[in-house]
Amino acid sequence: MSTAESHQTPNVVDQAAADGLHDQWFVACTGSELRNGKPRGVKILGLGVVLFRQRSGEVVALIDQCVHRGTRLSAGKLADDCLVCPYHGWRYDGQGQVVHIPTIDGAQPAATPGDYPFRQRRLPVREQDGLIWVYRGDDSAVADSVPIFRMPFHCEKPWQSYYMVNTFDGDIGMLAQNFMDVPHTVFVHDGIFRSSRGKAMEATVALNAQSVEVTYHDGSDKIGMMDWLTNPHHEPLVHTDRFFAPNVTRCDYRWGSLSGFLIVSQITPIDARSSRVYTYIAYRFPLPRWVLRALRPLLHLYTHIVIQQDVRIMRAHREGLDNAPGFEVHNVRADVVHVGIERLLAAVRRGESLPEAQRGEKPMRFEL
Structure with a gap:
């Protein structure tokens, strides 16, 4: 032949x-x-x-x-x-x-x-x-x-950064909602990332053509266990979370102009049930560089532990959805972020931006 x-x-x-x-x-x-x-x-x-x-x-x-x-x-x-x-x-x-x-x-x-x-x-x-x-x-x-998302502060001094790669159970929507979800942190990450204070948390949620942006209004909020590292000058916390359609979340924690910590999650869907997540961690703290170099393994270990907690809860979430067919979500006021992400993804699948009628700002209030 x-x-x-x-x-x-x-x-x-x-x-x-x-x-x-x-x-x-x-x-x-x-x-x-x-x-x-x-x-x-x-x-x-x-x-x-x-x-x-x-x-x-x-x-x-x-x-x-x-x-x-x-x-x-x-x-x-x-x-x-x-x-x-x-x-x-x-x-x-x-x-x-x-x-x-x-x-x-x-x-x-x-x-x-x-x-x-x-x-x-x-x-x-x-x-x-x-x-x-x-x-x-x-x-x-x-x-x-089609634009490619740029990693903020990548190779920009004095910022330092690194990647973590993990496989999660869940699709883009499930994972984006998890990464943008503050209420779960006091249960899944209790004592290591955020603990319950029995206090109201207020935020503003902006639904835009291609993004969901959440601005939290509580400068006394705390994350992590190392205030001496992240906020030695006792500055109020400025916390914003953003979802950029179709598959990127960015969570910023800033204390004044000299201290900051941010998490960007790039979600790559493997199939309908699982995804690889490339977690980008960038940080700057008002400490000498030699101190930060010495602390780098501790920071890597800390973020690894937090991410693995999310890996495990998303596995339990996926298993729960599989336990009985026909599940319907029941949203409450604190889930306005989740609803916004779902609407944005639906628009992406249609090849559109978020319809004008669904855009705008909404208040969000819940207790932590």
């Missing part, structure tokens, strides 16, 4: 209903997770993607499936800047073009690769702020028109 007559299995395509959620950039991995000389497989909204870094430093993203027999390419290896399928050795260059077929060319690549009519789909990829992003949409031509 000649090469031109060979049967080509179609590329994998996502069978989920097309919606605006697919036409977005998602974090595939951190830059440090993509090691030179080794491909990495990830899933984004059910689609398998293989990433590899070429000798030039450029990152390539292809659909993780060999066009020959459908084998997972991320189980293969790199050779001469090409991705080699582990099953029959088909080689793919950085454009997804098959450039060598051992059963035709022999064991060694030909000096001039054959002009094969086989190609795997290449996805748009960007490297920014220490993260590798992949555009999930089917129309690569529109990728440049």
